[in-house]
Amino acid sequence: MERLQKVIAHAGIASRRKAEELILDGRVKVNGSVVKELGVKVGSSDKIEVNGIPLEGEEPVYFLLYKPRGVISSVSDDKGRKVVTDYFPHIEQRIYPVGRLDYDTSGVMLLTNDGEFANLLMHPSSEVEKVYVAKVKGVPSKEKLRTLERGVLLEDGKTAPAKVKLLSLDKKNETSIVELIIHEGRNRQVRRMFDAIGHPVLKLKRERYGTLNLHGLNAGESKELTPHEVKQLRVLAMKKRNK
Known part of the structure; x- marks a missing residue:
């Protein structure tokens, strides 16, 4: 509705x-x-x-965009900054982003004109995994990584359990690359989680959303989802509700 x-x-x-x-x-x-x-x-x-x-309803359309850094996750911006819909100048339908990625965060972003689909994915009960790769300051200890896994207490409540993996570290520059898998979608959640353990994010990218990834795309490029890909996301989002 x-x-x-x-x-x-x-x-x-x-x-x-x-x-x-x-x-x-x-x-x-x-x-x-x-x-x-x-x-x-x-x-x-x-x-x-x-x-x-x-009123004739629009044909539903579904797109995956490789959102670059420095782009607003919106259909317009009062400051004149580039927004995600600027990458779809030839699409007649009035599409809008599903959720958001921070201005300085790149990666997988979905856009559609299907409100029911968007609301399903953004519902708090949705179990669609989101995979982020973060370059953070310092080298998190095993205990701090376990803290992320168990859940971090933020100002808007404790985060759900997450999956965490230290991918690499650079002792010379004192930075690390960490993979974080969550299914929540709070505002600036990943950045706030790393802030909470004392390792601020220097660079952040969403590599995967459910079954969708960035393979074959460069920043600013997009592709239309197949009916099968849309169905897979629906199934993932409904998984918890059907338990």
Whole structure:
């Protein structure tokens, strides 16, 4: 279920703000009844009309982007900085990112116009693994790595258990490369986890999202997901709910 104004916007009828005005003006019907409230949510089976014209839903599309560093995980930026949708100038559908990666973080990012799919992946119960490779300051001890594995107490609660592997270390420059696998998606979570053990992140990349990786892509390049890849992500996201 998604908010009515969001569905109208994704169908390309109007911006979300304009869609809200259309609703308030009584120019939108859902299943034959006029709707004038902005909080109404609709599903794929609901019949929506705008100015008496039935709303044709967009064909769902799914993309994987190798997000470069220095790019905002959004559809627009009030400071004029580059955003992830800038890499899809020829896509007619109104796509948006699933979750986010920090401005200074690179790697796997999903974009779609399928709100149900996006919400499924971002739901707290989702068990889709996210694999990060971090270059951190210093060399974490085995005990500190075990702390990451068991869960770190952050200001918004303790993190779920993680998988951690020390990939390499550079004694001369006093840095390490660490792989961290989590299934949560809190704001700046990986960076905050390493801060909590005293090893700040110098560089961060998301190498894998569920079954998807960056193989064959350079930074700034993208590919459309196959139906099988989309289905695999749905299955992973629903795994815990079906237990």
